[in-house]
Amino acid sequence: MIGLAHFLTVAAMVFAIGLYGVLTKRTIIGILMSIELMLNAVNINLIAFSHFITPEALTGQIFAIFTITVAAAEVAVGLAMVFRVYHDRNTVHAARLDEMHW
Amino acid sequence: MNELAYTAAFFIFAAITVASAIGVVTKNDLVHSALLLALCFIGVSGLYVLLQADFLAAVQILIYNGAIAIVFVLGTMLTRRSARHGTNDTEKNIPSRVVAVVSGLFVVVTLGVIATTPWHYFGEGVVEDTPSLIAQFILTDYMVAMEAAAVLLLAAMIGAIVLAKGVEE
Numbered sequence: 001m002i003g004l005a006h007f008l009t010v011a012a013m014v015f016a017i018g019l020y021g022v023l024t025k026r027t028i029i030g031i032l033m034s035i036e037l038m039l040n041a042v043n044i045n046l047i048a049f050s051h052f053i054t055p056e057a058l059t060g061q062i063f064a065i066f067t068i069t070v071a072a073a074e075v076a077v078g079l080a081m082v083f084r085v086y087h088d089r090n091t092v093h094a095a096r097l098d099e100m101h102w
Numbered sequence: 103m104n105e106l107a108y109t110a111a112f113f114i115f116a117a118i119t120v121a122s123a124i125g126v127v128t129k130n131d132l133v134h135s136a137l138l139l140a141l142c143f144i145g146v147s148g149l150y151v152l153l154q155a156d157f158l159a160a161v162q163i164l165i166y167n168g169a170i171a172i173v174f175v176l177g178t179m180l181t182r183r184s185a186r187h188g189t190n191d192t193e194k195n196i197p198s199r200v201v202a203v204v205s206g207l208f209v210v211v212t213l214g215v216i217a218t219t220p221w222h223y224f225g226e227g228v229v230e231d232t233p234s235l236i237a238q239f240i241l242t243d244y245m246v247a248m249e250a251a252a253v254l255l256l257a258a259m260i261g262a263i264v265l266a267k268g269v270e271e
Contacts, residue, residue, distance in 0.1 A: 001105070002112045004223070005216050007149065010116045012212040014123050014142075016205040021127035023201045024192040029132060029177055033139050036170065037123050040146050043158075051153040052223055061155050061232070062239055068158075068165055069251045073258035075170050079177045080265035086181045095193060 007048035015041035027092045028085070032078050039071045112152055119145030130191055132178040140171035157233040 014037055021034025043064045050060025086092050122142040129135045143166040150159035192198045240248050 002109055002152075004221055006112060006116070007153070008216045009213060010119060010149065012209050012216070013120050014146075016209045016212075017120070017123045017127055019208065020198075020201055020205040024196050024198045025127070026191045026193045027132065029174065029181065030127075030135065033126055033135055033174060036139065036166075037126060037142065040143065040166075043162075044146060044149055047150055047153050047155045047158060051155070052221070055224060058232070058235055058239060061158055061236060062244055064155075064158055065161070065236070065240075066247065066251055068161060069255060072165055072170065073254055075173060076258050076262040077265065079173055080262035082177055082181060083266045084268075092181045095195070 004048055004052040007044060011041040011044040011048070014038075014044070026094065028082050028094055028097075029079075029092060031094060032075065032082075036071065036075065039067060043067055108152065111148070115145045115148035115152065117145075118142070119149065132182075133175065136171060136174040136178055139174065140167050143167050143171060155232060157236055 018034045018037030018041065021037065022031055025031045025034060046060040046064045046067065048060075050058060050064075054060070082092055085097060089097065091097070119142055122138040122145060125138040126135045126142060129138065143162060147159040147162035147166075150156075150162055
């Protein structure tokens with residue numbers, strides 16, 4: 001019997017993988033991909049809770065729609081910034097973008 | 103039999119999701135990472151189908167696979183350097199083993215919390231027609247939030263154009 005705990009387990013694993021990627025990746029694009037993994041884990045959690053705890057209200061699914069909206073906006077702005085940084089500095093490595101690092 | 107099929111489908115989609123997520127963070131080539139990210143999104147949308155969120159499964163495939171993964175591939179191609187090393191290496195100065203152990207500990211702690219929490223299930227309420235219900239909610243109770251999301255998308259679009267193109271003129 002597949003229950004809520006199974007879905008939460010998958011979401012926790014995907015979130016931890018995304019966390020690892022955010023902390024270890026060299027390029028900004030790799031970090032953005034890992035952030036997307038974490039947002040997907042959150043969406044799985046929201047929809048699983050919506051399905052098992054409040055099946056009629058659908059609140060979790062509507063929350064997930066807004067999360068997807070914010071994720072799309074984040075990717076658009078983030079990749080535009082990556083293009084800009086690449087155009088100006090000729091690199092996308094996060095460690096070399098240290099002008100604001102005192 | 104139905105139960106068995108559900109269980110098998112869950113484990114297949116969960117395996118696809120977790121395995122391709124691991125591939126995203128461990129592959130050294132950014133294009134491979136982007137394609138595995140698309141596969142991971144497909145696995146997640148399969149999980150949504152199992153959770154009876156059919157509208158969100160379609161939205162997941164349309165937005166994440168159709169837009170976000172493609173934009174990632176495009177961004178990879180436009181910022182490609184001469185690849186002496188891999189394009190998606192892990193940072194040398196960061197102890198990645200320590201980070202892996204910390205992430206594993208995070209999973210263990212979360213699993214402990216999940217196992218010890220007493221969940222109160224409210225039955226298996228079968229919702230047949232998710233899209234129309236979601237549409238009703240979005241256009242009545244959550245209308246202000248939806249308008250805010252629309253403004254956010256517009257602002258993101260303008261910001262992305264200005265950032266990527268510049269404001270020389």
